[in-house]
Structure formats: C-alpha cells, structure tokens
Amino acid sequence: MIVAERKPFDEIVEMVAPYKKVLVLGCGSCVTVCLTGGERQAEILASQLRLAGRKKGLDLSVDFDCITRQCDREFTENLKFDPAEYDAVLSLACGVGVGFMSGVLPDTPVLPALNTTFYGAGVAEGVWEEYCHGCGDCVLAWTGGICPIARCSKSLINGACGGTNDGKCEVSQDMDCGWHLIYKRLQELGRLDELRKMRPPRDWSKNRSGGVRRLSREEMAEIAQESAE
Amino acid sequence: MQKADLTSRDIAELGRVTELMEREWSPCRYHCPVHADVRGYIEAAAQGRFGEAIDIIRENLPFAAVCGRVCHHPCETNCRRKDVDDPVAIRHVKRFVAELQGAEGCTVHKPPAQDKARVAIVGAGPAGLSAALHLAKLGYRPTVLEKFPIAGGIPATAIPRYRLPLEVVQIDVDWIRAHGVELITGVEVGKDRSIQDLLGEGYEAVLVAAGLAASRTLPLPGSDHPRVHLALDFLTALNFGDRPDAGDDVLVIGGGNVACDAARSCVRLKPAARVRMMCLENEEEMPAWEWERREAEEEGVGIIFRRGPVKVILEGDRIVGLTTRGVTRVFDSEGRFDPQYDDTDLSDLQCDTVVIAIGQMANMGFARGSGLKAGPGGRLEYDPATHQGSLPNVFFCGEIVTPPGSVVEACAHGQRAAKAIHMYLSGKTIQIDDSLPPYIDTIQPETAEKVLKVCRQAIPTDPPQRRRKLFTEFERGYDEPAVLAEARRCMNCGSGAEVLTDKCAACLTCLRVCPFDIPVVTDVARIQSTLCQACGMCIAECPANAIIARGRDVGELVQHTAAALAKMNGREPKVIAYVCGHHAGAADWGGRVEGVEGVAEIYLPSTARLSSAELLHAFENGADAVIVVACPDAADRYPQTADRTRRRVNQARRLLQEAGLDGQALQLLEVADQGRQAIRAALAEAAGKTSAS
Numbered sequence: 019m020i021v022a023e024r025k026p027f028d029e030i031v032e033m034v035a036p037y038k039k040v041l042v043l044g045c046g047s048c049v050t051v052c053l054t055g056g057e058r059q060a061e062i063l064a065s066q067l068r069l070a071g072r073k074k075g076l077d078l079s080v081d082f083d084c085i086t087r088q089c090d091r092e093f094t095e096n097l098k099f100d101p102a103e104y105d106a107v108l109s110l111a112c113g114v115g116v117g118f119m120s121g122v123l124p125d126t127p128v129l130p131a132l133n134t135t136f137y138g139a140g141v142a143e144g145v146w147e148e149y150c151h152g153c154g155d156c157v158l159a160w161t162g163g164i165c166p167i168a169r170c171s172k173s174l175i176n177g178a179c180g181g182t183n184d185g186k187c188e189v190s191q192d193m194d195c196g197w198h199l200i201y202k203r204l205q206e207l208g209r210l211d212e213l214r215k216m217r218p219p220r221d222w223s224k225n226r227s228g229g230v231r232r233l234s235r236e237e238m239a240e241i242a243q244e245s246a247e
Numbered sequence: 248m249q250k251a252d253l254t255s256r257d258i259a260e261l262g263r264v265t266e267l268m269e270r271e272w273s274p275c276r277y278h279c280p281v282h283a284d285v286r287g288y289i290e291a292a293a294q295g296r297f298g299e300a301i302d303i304i305r306e307n308l309p310f311a312a313v314c315g316r317v318c319h320h321p322c323e324t325n326c327r328r329k330d331v332d333d334p335v336a337i338r339h340v341k342r343f344v345a346e347l348q349g350a351e352g353c354t355v356h357k358p359p360a361q362d363k364a365r366v367a368i369v370g371a372g373p374a375g376l377s378a379a380l381h382l383a384k385l386g387y388r389p390t391v392l393e394k395f396p397i398a399g400g401i402p403a404t405a406i407p408r409y410r411l412p413l414e415v416v417q418i419d420v421d422w423i424r425a426h427g428v429e430l431i432t433g434v435e436v437g438k439d440r441s442i443q444d445l446l447g448e449g450y451e452a453v454l455v456a457a458g459l460a461a462s463r464t465l466p467l468p469g470s471d472h473p474r475v476h477l478a479l480d481f482l483t484a485l486n487f488g489d490r491p492d493a494g495d496d497v498l499v500i501g502g503g504n505v506a507c508d509a510a511r512s513c514v515r516l517k518p519a520a521r522v523r524m525m526c527l528e529n530e531e532e533m534p535a536w537e538w539e540r541r542e543a544e545e546e547g548v549g550i551i552f553r554r555g556p557v558k559v560i561l562e563g564d565r566i567v568g569l570t571t572r573g574v575t576r577v578f579d580s581e582g583r584f585d586p587q588y589d590d591t592d593l594s595d596l597q598c599d600t601v602v603i604a605i606g607q608m609a610n611m612g613f614a615r616g617s618g619l620k621a622g623p624g625g626r627l628e629y630d631p632a633t634h635q636g637s638l639p640n641v642f643f644c645g646e647i648v649t650p651p652g653s654v655v656e657a658c659a660h661g662q663r664a665a666k667a668i669h670m671y672l673s674g675k676t677i678q679i680d681d682s683l684p685p686y687i688d689t690i691q692p693e694t695a696e697k698v699l700k701v702c703r704q705a706i707p708t709d710p711p712q713r714r715r716k717l718f719t720e721f722e723r724g725y726d727e728p729a730v731l732a733e734a735r736r737c738m739n740c741g742s743g744a745e746v747l748t749d750k751c752a753a754c755l756t757c758l759r760v761c762p763f764d765i766p767v768v769t770d771v772a773r774i775q776s777t778l779c780q781a782c783g784m785c786i787a788e789c790p791a792n793a794i795i796a797r798g799r800d801v802g803e804l805v806q807h808t809a810a811a812l813a814k815m816n817g818r819e820p821k822v823i824a825y826v827c828g829h830h831a832g833a834a835d836w837g838g839r840v841e842g843v844e845g846v847a848e849i850y851l852p853s854t855a856r857l858s859s860a861e862l863l864h865a866f867e868n869g870a871d872a873v874i875v876v877a878c879p880d881a882a883d884r885y886p887q888t889a890d891r892t893r894r895r896v897n898q899a900r901r902l903l904q905e906a907g908l909d910g911q912a913l914q915l916l917e918v919a920d921q922g923r924q925a926i927r928a929a930l931a932e933a934a935g936k937t938s939a940s
Contacts, residue, residue: 027905046791051754056790058860062902065863070906084792086749143759 019048019139020112021146022055022132030063030108031070033129037105038077040067042131043119044084045111052146055110055132057084063110063131088115091122101126137168154224154231160212162203169196175220177213254749258795267797270684271776273740275322275337277686280659283307285322285337286739286798292340293734294850295727295832301348304341305422309377310654311353312418313402315342316411319536319653327690327740333703335736336725343730350421356384361427363387364451364672369436369613372400373654374645375456376423377661378668383426385669390450391428394435400458402654405482405505407512409718413486441616442641452668455636456645456661459607465500469559470603474566478509478604485512485718494599495520498569500556501604502526507539509602510548518716523549525556525596527574527586545711551596555588559601568595609647617641633677634667642668687741688777697763698780699884704733735829735884739852742798743779744786746772750793757785757794762855762886782885783856787895796856804849804861809868811847820871822846822934827854827877827919829884831926841923843930846874854878854892854919855885862899862913872912872937874930882920889917912937 024030034040042064049055064082071078081104085093088111094101101107106127109116113134120128136148151167157175158165167173171189178197181188185198204210224231258264268286275285284303291300304311318338326334363386368375371393379389397403399416424430436442442453462477464470476491478501484491497513497520499506506524513522524543526533529552533540544550557570573592579585614627620637622628628637629648636643644664645657663679670677690698707723708714714721725733744757744766751771758766765778766785774785774794786794795801808823815821826833826848833850842848851857854877865873875896880889893915900910914937918929 046750046752050752050791053754053756053790056752056754057750057792058790058858061792062860062863065860065867066902066906068867069863069903069908073907084750140755 019051019137020114020134021052021136021138021148022049022112022134024054024059024063024110024132025130027066027070030129030131031067034067034078034106034108035076037127038079039103039105040078040080040108041099041101041104041106042067042080042082042108043088043101043110044082045088045109045115046084046086047089049110049112049115049132051140052138053144055112057082060084060110063108067108089118091118094119094122154228155221157220160215160217161200162207162209162212164196164200164203166196166200169194169199171196175217252748253745255747256749258747258801264795264800265798267745268741271741272684272686273742274325274327274686275740277683278321278325279307280321280653280656281307281662282683283322286737286742288344289335289337289340289734289737290739290742290798290852292344292730293737293852294828295731297344297347298352298354300340300344301352302354304345305353308655308658309380309423310373310402310419310658311341312345312415313373313399313411314338314655315345316415317402317406317653318655327687328736328738330690330692331695331698331738332700336703336706336733339704339706339725340730340734343725343727345418346415346724350418350425353422355422355425357426358384358386361386361388365390365449366452366454366668366672367392367445367448367450368454368456369442370400370456370458370645371395371398371420371430371432372456372458372645373402373657374458374661374664375400375454376420376428377658378454378456378644378665379428379661380423380426381662381665382668383428385665387669387672389428391430392434392436392440392445393430393432394438396432398430398432400657404486405479405508406486407482407508407515407718408486409511409515409714409721410508412720435612437612437615437617442613443616443618446640451672452640452642454634454642454644454664454668455613455647456643456664457609457613457647458657459646459651460610461608462603463606463608465556465603465605467556467558469561469566470601472559472561472564472566472601474599475559475601475603476509478505478602479607481509481602482512485516490516492600493517493520493602494566496598497522497600497602498596498598499524499602499604500526500569501602501606502528502533502535502550502552503604503606504535504539505607506602506604507535507543507548509604511543511546512718513600513602514546514548514715515718521549522547523551523596523598525551525554525569525571527553527555527577529553529577532577546715547711554594554596555586557593560595566599566601568597569601570595607646607651632679633671634664635671635677639671642671690738691778694763694765694778694780697886698738699886701736701884703736704729731832735852739781739798741776741781742796743776743781744774744783744794745776745797746774747793747795750791752791752793754790756788756790760784760788760887760891762888780885782853782888784885784888784891787856787858787861788891804851804857805864805868808847808849808861808865808870811849812865812869815845815847818845820845820937821869822872822874822937823865823870824848824874824876824930824934825851825854825857825865826926827851827883829853829878830882830920831923833876841927843927843934846930846934848930853883853885853888855883855888857892857895859895859899859902862895863902866903866908866912872914872934874914874916874933876916876919876926876930878919879917 042060044057044060060082064080067080083099101123108129108131110131116130137150138146138148141147153167182195187193187195273286288300288303320338322337323334365388368379368391371391379391382389398420403416462479499510510524553574554571560568573589575587577586620628634642644660667677709721748771757772763780767773828850833848877892896915904910916929
C-alpha cells in the first residue's frame, strides 16, 4: 500500500492561511491503514486547525469529511459536505488522491496535508517499511523477492557496488545492503544460479523516465467507450 | 445467528445508536419477565444517577420496590458475570434505588388526557395493578377493587414483614395510583358487587386478577383442630397484626416458598419453639428457592424430606403428632406431580401445631352472578392468547390463570392483559406479539479469564440468632458506596462495539488494541457481540471512525463536555476532568459526591474509550485545561488501559503544542483507584496549578 506521513503542522497552517473555510478530507484506503489520513486523522487535524486558528485570531472555519478513496470519482458522491462551499480542500490522501481530487474539483484548490513517502508494508504494529518503487518492470522473481530498485540505494540491477560493507550500505550503517540481502536470500533458497543468468537490458522507459504512465484494461475500457458513444 | 452488516447509512437512519441495543438483548433483560432494561439502570446506578435508574426500572416494572426485596431475580441467575466470578447483585441495586427514591422520586407518566373507557380490575395485587397502570398510561380510566383494606395483593397481605415491610409495598402502590389509577379497597367482587353489576355501572371491560387467595388444604383426619393452620390465612393474620395460636413444636407441611415463610414466621412467633418443615420432595426436588431454604435453615428450621402426611394425632383436645408415610416418588416420568407412597413405611412425628402450606388455589367467589362459564375441570373458560373468558369483555390475568409464580411474572401478565384489553376496546382483533429479540450467549472461558475479577459486595444480614426473634427486616441492603461498587461490576453486555462495514479499512488496529482478542478481520473487521466486553478501546483507536458502541450515541462524550463547559460560563479557568469512575465516583451526574470548585468532572466507565480526538474537542469547546483521571496499570477494569491512556494523552499533548497551545494544559493523574478523597485532592492540586499558570 501507499504510505504517507503528515506534513509539519506549521507548513499546513501556512498552506491554508489564505483561506477562511477549509474542508479537511480524509481518505479511507491506504492512508487510513497507516494511521495518517483516515477519518480520525481528518477529525484531529480539523480540530487542531480550529484551535490554532483561534489561538492566532484567524478567521478560519474547518470541517472534516472522508471518502472511501480519493482516487476514484464515484466516491465523491458519498461526501457529506459539498467541497464547492469551501475555499479549499485540505486532502489527507496520498499524492494520487490530492492530484485526482484537484481534477474532480476544478474550482476548489486541493492542498496536500501529507507527504507521500513510499509503497510499503506493515512490518510491526505501527511501523511500515518500503518494499517497492513501482518501476514498471518487476525483477523479484530472480532476486529472491527482495527488490533491488527499492532496497539498493542506487537501484542497481547487477549486484552490489563497492560501497557494501559487512552487509550494510555505505549510505548508512543502519541500512542493510539490498544486494547483500538478495544474495543471502538466494543462497538460502539454493537459487544462486539465478545471478549467473544473462538478462537483457532493463527497459527503464516503464519507469518514470517514460513520462506519465497509464493503464488501460481493454475489456473494461472498451465497454466504457461503447456505452459512452 | 448470522448478523447483518451495519453501515453508516443504517446509523444515520436509526436516529439514536442506542436503538441497536434492541436488536440483541443482554440475558438479564431477556430473562426478566417484564424485560426491564437491566443493563441500562445498572449503568445509571453505577454513575450515581439514581433517579434515572429508578425511572428506567419503572418503565417496565411497576413493583420495583417490592421486587427489590423479594424478586426471584432471573436477571441475576442469567447474569453473564456468573462465569467470571459472581453475578451482579441486581436485586439489591434495585432495592437501594427504589427505596431511596420512594414514590415521589420517580417520574409519573400520566397522559394529558385520560378519557378512554372505564375498566374495572378485580384484585390490587401485582397483576391487577400492573394492568391498571398500563391502561392508565394509555388513557383509560381504571378502577381497582380490592377485598382487603390495603392494596398490594400477596406482597402486602401474605409475604412476611421481615422480608417485605409494608411501607415498601406502599411505595409502588402510591406511584401506580399517581397515574390516575382509582383504588377502592374493602370491596369483594362476587359478594359486594358482581361482575355483571360492574359491567352495568359503565365499566366497558372487567379484568379479573384475583390471584390465588386461598390455601389448599388436605383432608387429613384431625385437620379441623384449631392448631391446624392454613399457611396463607396464618401469614395474612400475622401481617394484619394478629398472633395466630402456635405451640412449641410446629410442623409445616410443604416445601415451597410459602412453607418457608410460614416456618420462619413460626420461629419469630416463638423463638424457643421447635419448627420443622416436612415435604414430599427430596433435597433436590424441593420447590423453595435455594436462598429461602438456606435462610430458614440458618434460623433453625429443620427439614424432613420424602414424607407425606396421613393424619393428625390427637390426645384429648391436644395435637401430639402427625402420622406420616414414606414417599417413593413425587413426579412421574414426564415430570408431572404424581406422588406415590409406601404405606408400609409409617411413622409419627411429634408436634403440637400443624401449618398446611401445600399450595394455593383460586377463590372463585368473584364469579358469582357473573355469567362466566366454567370449562373442563371446573376452571373458568379462558383463552391464554387473548386473556378473555367466556364473556368477551371479561379478561383474566395473574395467578388465577397462570401457574403460581413470582411478583415480576404477575406484573408481566397484567401488562399483557392490559394490551389485550386495549386492543379489544379499540375494536381490534386481539393479537399480541410475544416475540423477543435474541439474547447474548454465555461468555466464553477464554474471554472470561481476561476479565478483571471483582468480588460481589457482601449483603449485610442480621445474624440468625438475632433475626429469629424479630419480624423486622433482616437483610439490611446496600449503602450508597456499596451500590456504586456493585453496579460497576456490570459488564455492560450487549452495549459493545459494532463495525460500520462501509468505513472499515481492515487496517487491523482494532485487532491489535483489543485487550480481549475479540475482533477478527476478514474482508472487514468483525466484532462478535457475544464476546465483546464493551471497553471501547477499539472505538478510541480506530483510524477510520468505523467502530461505534451500541450503548453510546456517537459524539455523546463531546456533547456532554460541551454542555458541562457551557454551564461553567463566566468562570475562569474552565477545567474538565475525565474521571475513570470504576473505583470511585466522579462529581458529575447530579453532584452526589463532592467535587472541586471550578472543575467539571465527567464520569467514564474506563478511560479505555477516551480518544485523543475527544481530548482535543474539549479544548475546542472552551476548556482551558483537561485532566484525565485514570487508573494506574492493572487497576483498570480493562487490561492495557493505563498504557493506552498514557499514549493518547501524550499524543494529544503533541497535537496541542503543534497548534500553539500549552501541552501542559492536558494532565494525566493515575489516581482513579485511590478513592474519592485522593481523586479530589489530586484534582484540586492539578486545577490549582492550572489557575496559577
């Protein structure tokens, strides 16, 4: 899932400063699970903003709402408050939600209350860690399920660099060397031969460098088109 | 039972979340014959809201004060706490609030207009008066006719005063009468006026609730002796201040509750006398409640099992004994009463007085001149579904048509009859829906072992040596601290968590924070009501606001806080204290305990359900300082609460500081288990610091 963390409060206050009526909008998916952007966090942030507004003598009114996902248009029908009645929407979604809602609400500025940080998994209660970069060309099949793009600081594809040091990365002694992990894992699996295989060059165009990525599922997209016609 | 999913839309349509409680009852309520909202009134009592508690009780149970003394309390028998330690002493909590509030301390729900039909009710016992009350509330004009000079039925005339003082009965009678129920005592229907007379006088229906007013007797040779008493007459005479003639060696025939009452009354009449009970049944079969029998034995009553009476032995004009025979069985293979005797096993028991307490029967005198038809077996025709007899406007309720039961069962039957009369007089077909919602099952052992054990408050009782001599009450009842402590033992069954499936993100937080390991997350979180302990931990932590408590309306605490702050207007600084009231009261809810000047205390059953968002809202609503009075580790009724409370207070402090407020305006005091004085002192000190800063 997408993991995000809340922006520093002062930054948020600065963002909403030009507006008098703000709707804090939570997202009921990934950011609810990582405890940063669900309805409860929206409620808390709204409360904090009202308190701060009062303290600073600002003319600021804040409500909160939450929808199942901010990355699909249909869920906006479940909004309890009408964003059109607000000067700004302060979104607690990941960047996807913020960006998408900006398109859905053309007349209302949508501001990000979170910094979207990574694709991660819950490794312990209340702790999430990065597992994937969304590079568009998955290699996990031959890297023992450990992603060199996400777990190697340099996203190297051909093994560890010279900076590997007793299993740690030269970037930080607290960080495991991704390629060291891959090697150990393949060793455990008895699959070190995977590393000897010749691989064609990676197609980095599927990563960000190819521009905005898009997925179109023919079977659904076509139906949608037909029904639109 | 497969439970339907609940969504936020359902909640919006419900109006009040607490209506969810109607979908599945706690076993105390289900098993109560009048289905009183036991959990509701115990919770009110736990918070010291005694006026509210008695009103909740009286909503379903007109004889609240009487039942506080003598109820057979199926609520307690079925209390889920029995599988943890001991059931909550529900009857004693009821007794305390009913007698504290009296008749004047209870709300009277008299409708603005009582202009519907007049209904005559024969008999002012629990069944008759309950029916009268129900009809009065519906706008009818009920008149209750009672042959005795006092109202109350058996509780007033035959339950011994040491168990039930008359003034306690009077509380209920007075409260019922305040609803516009007319009471005429000293009139015996069938003798002074007939049912036909009543129907001719403008009463549009008659309800016979005459009860079982006569003792069954035995055709024993010698039973016409003046020292052979019938139990009911004997007890009634005592209650009216007479002293029936009893000797020094009393034998009570019978093994039921009335027999116990008669035997224990004989002990009090002559503490030096030997008093024994003799019954057909063995120890296990004996029909008296276990506690009645135990109390009788404590007072020195002997019990002789498995003997049947044959004849009273007379010497001259004195009774010297009773010939008895062995009993080979009491019930047949299908459990019907069908005693068989061994006539070769005869023996004599010495005694000089005999009390026959083998059951009661109806006195059918009321039927004289009524035109009511008798059915098979000499009983009057009666349809249990509609309460009607052979005349459509003559109804029956109570023990005259039901097996002998307790006060609360009679109340229930009276209420049902009133519904039938209402339908009849409204020109409708009489159809009463007796269906009930399901109730929550027994607590599972793996959950029970995680519940904090709390001893049942001891009930102060006179020692048997003392009570043997006195007709005054022997069971003292709780004082206020004991009632509060006992009511707080209630586990709030059925008021627990519900997941709003449309909001749940399956984030697993509830599963991780539940101290009882109840939630299961499949597609969304599922929290089984039969297992949930209603601590509220998951509600406070859910990041999706997807969990609600059935027993609490959403936003209840925030609104309550806002109201408390509004009341403090003009006062600075305004301090809100959220007090875990599990060990000692909060000075909220009617000021029954002394508070601290300038601090509005708000009772919480535990801080488990207090969220960091709610702490922020208190500041938003105008609090200058908020103090959380929590229990330290292991003292809270729910495991892990202290740790969670600390984390939430710390989180809320950080959030306040971010918003430019002083984080120290939020304080945590872990003294909630140290008694009211300590709480008060700690609050005063903390509030003092606040005003100084």
